[in-house]
Amino acid sequence: MRLLAGLAGLAAVAAAAGWLLTAPVRLDENAVAQGPGDALRGARIFHVGGCASCHAAKGAKGDDRLKLGGGAVLATPFGDFQPPNISPGADGIGGWSLADFDNAMRRGVSPDGRHYYPAFPYTSYARMTPGDIADLFAFLKTLPAVAGQPAPGAIAFPYNIRRGIGLWKHLYLDAAPVVTLPASAPAAARAGQYLVEGPGHCSECHTPRDGFGGPDRARWLHGGPDAEGKGKVPGLTPTQLKWSASEIADYLKTGFTPDYDSVGGSMVEVQANMAELSDQDRAAIAAYLMAVTP
Template sequence: MLRRILVLVGVVAVLGFGAYWWLTEPPARLAVSEPFVTPNPVHGEVIFDAGGCASCHAVPNQPDRLKLGGGLAIPSPFGTFYAPNISPDRADGIGGWSENDFVNAVKRGISPEGTHYFPAFPYTSYAHATVQDVRDLFAYLKTLAPVSGRSPDHDLPFPFDIRRNVGIWKLLFMDDSLFVPNQSRPTQWNRGAYLVNTFGHCAECHSPRNLLGGIRAAQRFAGGPDPDGKGFVPNITQKGELAQWSEKDIDYFLETGQTPDGDNAGGAMARVIRNTSQLSSDDRAAIANYVKSLPPVEGPPRPKKKEAKDQ
């Protein structure tokens, strides 16, 4: 009897491990569909600015936002991630990557070695972008100066440090469908929708997340606690403070970082503004047009401010 039980346990363990291995398998690599179309680095710069790549990948505490040596610490409830070097350096950056490597990293969240990237890299948004735009971005990155030096390893506790587990996370929360324009909306709105929901990845910060780190779809763009635990990301639907802003206010904020009441963007948003300020006025206006159209959604309640103690 004991032998039968042990055999049964062994079979169940093997089947369970097999199921785990199958479920966590990285997705099939995406082939570059239009290799005959020459990438455009000039347009790639637009994608770079829309994506705010420098916000995370620029070397911290130095003025050159195009010095993409990485190293920025990104705190989260699952541990601390460090933005990698994405400069053209062949040893420490992505200088040795092929175009196909880059497309699959950005749109599938898989490394050239075939392992999962952690979703601190917002590929869940980039997945909706066109392959050609990603190719243009890669072409632009190759025009920048290489930067030597590797970022620290991510500081994640078990089991969050196991990349294989990200495969299950992707099954639960990743939608890799391409952005589809809404034919009932004007061109400007669709351009804004594309930038916000793909490279702009606005929902990645401006949405609350569940216990597994997936965006709560019903509260998309409705704000929530900052992942670093030091603040609250605002609701940018028409239920939040942006309900009082005009499209011109949003456009001006994306250009200057200044709010209608004269305040200035701070923290991570200040880094974002360094990038959106480089966009064309048409693209900023398109983003503003789309954001202003977001229907009102009630977000998580903001924590009450602690009363100052008597001195």
């Protein structure tokens, strides 16, 4: 009886510890973004972050890319993830506060206190500044409201146990920069680091993942299998890409490679977003990629 009681006590302690370790953790009130943001500045972050690529209808062009009612399903080995409606209407984020938005972006926590799945790249957005979060929120509020919600995705067991994402976050959710740039790194490379590692979330596709779906930082931007099983995503380190900084920047602007091939696959959407940026931002991204050590 004593043994059974002891085991029951240990099980209760383990369950309580597990519950605490997997709990969604919000931003401290002193760290959360403060408004009002600037919608004009937020437009830049919108394009860097590629919001339309996931949350607008597949193949949307022109102004339809600003209708963020939910895009195409992301099919992965862990299940099918459906991007939600993030338009400023009642079916989107119309009822959200800036704090709700910031916790979603930088902590992967929904307004009702649930974990978001990391198909939403908050592991990258965690590196964003509160000011950029506020600006992006202000810009989203200017977009058309879209009615309705897309059908939910289908997540495989055991990944459909959403609470378990709390443990995953302990391993992979980190707001610190990934690459340690040398002291001699130019200002452009440091600006590019923020864009690539933060809102641009380039690593989400261009860094291989481990068995738990987390980014393998030891092979940062080394490329790997496409998350949807459609071939491989190329590496972006200098020895893999073998492009000059000007060639990288030009590709992001025009969609043409140095040998005059054109952008293809899922990169078509990304390049369309990058083309909306300034030459200075594209040059900064290129400078950072040239500084990444293989």
